[in-house]
Each structure stands twice: as structure tokens, then as C-alpha cells.
Amino acid sequence: MTAAAAGSVRVERVVTSGTFSLDGETFDVDNNVWLIGDDTEVLVVDAAHDAPAILSAVAGRRVVAVVCTHGHDDHIGAAVALAEATGAPVLLHPAEQELWRTVHPDRKPDAELADGMRLSVADAEVRVLHTPGHTWGSCSLYVPSLGAVFTGDTLFHGGPGATGRSYSDAPTIVASIRDRLLTLPDDTVVHTGHGAHTTVAAERPHVPTA
Template sequence: MARVRAERVVTSGTFSLDGETFDVDNNVWLIGDDSEVLVVDAAHDAGAVIRAVAGRSVTAVVCTHGHDDHIGAAVDLAEHTGAPVLLHPDDLQLWHTVHPDRKPDGELADGQRLHVAGVAVQVIHTPGHTWGGCSLYVPFLNAVCTGDTLFHGGPGATGRSYSDRHTLENAIRERLLVLPSDTVVHTGHGTDTTIGAERPHVPAV
């Protein structure tokens, strides 16, 4: 397990919702070792992710939420690797706007434990950016992948369809800020941060 790590792959494309489209760079995270990995948020470019996987076994393609920039390459990656796509069921409506003819292979649920390379990955339901938003806590790495729930500088965006600011801030306070302060936050866009660094940026109740 000493070789277990989180690897970042940056892919570029667009994010579209509510009639608007934006250019974005996304972080795709590979959690695992030299033999197998779990892919978090297969964004934009399946080929780039496949090259980073470099022949390792993919145990799952996990979607932190259903926005198109986080799931666009999930189906292609799953078909190439044979790995199941996992998504929280509250984001199925968003999923079907991108992949209308294919369902995810399995559901994410709060408290669920996934396993890769001998370590556990805990699913934490953190709704608000989307209703089905989830974070993935890896105690062995002292790290959490937060998708678009928590960034360097505070909570993710709300104000669009399927989102709510109050719900997001509550989820962050109750589910993420209780993690150890030195927990590394691997975000869906931009740079890493830590739980401790973000506590001042989340409004108190």
C-alpha cells in the first residue's frame, strides 16, 4: 500500500447548463497504485485518461456529480476498460442529458466504501452543488476528492438548476469540515487545498 497515491490528469472542454456554455479545465483523479486505479470524474477526454491509466486495471469510474464536464468521458472510459460507472441516483436527470441511452452501472450512497489497491474510499454525500454531489474520502492518503463541492477559497458554485447554497454549505460544515484539518482536498478544478485552510471560508450557521 505504500505506493498508493492520487494522480491528477487535467483535461479541457466545456461546461453547459441552463443555456450557457463555458470553457473549463477539469481535474481527473486516479487513486491507486501501479496495478489498479479508481478514476474520479472522467472529464472531456477519455484518451488522456486512458494514457494516464497506462494499462492498469480500473476498478470503477466514479462521478462526484452529474454535470456534463465531469461525466462526458465516463462512458467511453468504461467501455474501454470494462469498469463500472458509479453515480449518486439524485443526479440521474443530469446524467441523462449527456448519456440518454445508457444508465450508470451502479449507485453511490452515503457511507458506502469502495476499495482499490488495498485501501478504502468512503463515499460522503455532499449535496448542494447538485443534489447527488458526493465527495470521496481516502483515509490512507489523508485526502478527499470533493468534485465541485469545495475548492481552494471555499464552497462551489450554486444558483443554477439542481443546486442550493444553503444545502451546500450545510453539507460542507457537517460532512467535510469534521475531517482532520490537514486532510488534503483534491478539487474538481484548480489547485489543492486543505480542510483547515477552508474552514474560514465556509459561513457559520
């Protein structure tokens, strides 16, 4: 687990391993699970693969919510187990319901994410940005006080996330990144769903202009 501090509120990363399955193919993947919070409470972003590992990182703190950036199985696999262990609600954009049901057919998310929604954890405000393209309901989470945005699989170190599979569209993801993410301050740290972090300024040259 790694952590970056900013006042009393900080970002912590847990890397979990498992598989991603879609369109009849399965791949081994490592996922970034993000905890935003302080010594008392945290918000979990993308409960991937391994609920016990995430619970270990939570370390007894109150979980305000389990927020899913999108509904691919590698990002939501541990969401229900984590919610049941902590009593926290699961939040997901309604356009992800079909993907969610393939993994959790007997349990719905507790609340819907929506563009412009504000969440609170510790002393931080978390702003929900609807950034479709990787999937139709993909969302990013912007935390102004931390100078950070959590992009799931929408924007990576090296450019836009994958499209070309079910529920995705390349022009849509480019528009989302240009209109919703590249408009953030250049020094905003981009915490991704997989791999290394980056910044808005670093990714600007890697995003097509149209």
C-alpha cells in the same frame, strides 16, 4: 499529469479541457481527473472531456470503477467511453440521473453511489460522503489512508462550490461542507474538481457559519 505518493497507493491528476453547459449557457473549463491506486489498479474520479488522455494515464492498469462526483456534463462526458474501453463500472448517485441523461441518454450508470458506501482500490478504502448542494446528488470521496478527500465541485480552494443554477442550493452546500467535510482532520488534503488543491484547515475560514 502529477502524482503524490503515500506508500504503495498514490493520487495522480490529469487535467482535461472542454466545456460546461447548463441553463442555456456554455463555458470553457479545465477539469481535474483523479486516479487513486497503485501500479496494478486505479479508481478514476470524474472522467472529464478526454477519454484517450485518461486512458494514457491509466497506462494499462485495471480500472476498478469510474466514480462521478456529480452529473454535470464536464464531469461525466468521458465516463461512458472510459467504461467501454476498460470494462469498469460507472458509479453515480441516483439523484443525478436527470443530469446524466442529458449527456448519456442511451446508457445508464452501472451502480449507485450512496452515503457510507465503501469502495476499495489497491490497499486503500474509499468512503463515499453524500455532500449535496452543488447538485442534489453530489458526493465526496474520503480516503483516510491518504489523508485526502476528493470533493468534485463541492469545496474548492477559496470556499464552497457554485450554487444559484438548476439542481443547486447555497444553504445545502454550506451544511454539507460543515457537517461532512470540515469534520475531517484539519490536514486532510482537498483534491478539487477544478484548480488547485487545498486543506480542510485552510478552507474553514471561507465557509459561512450558517
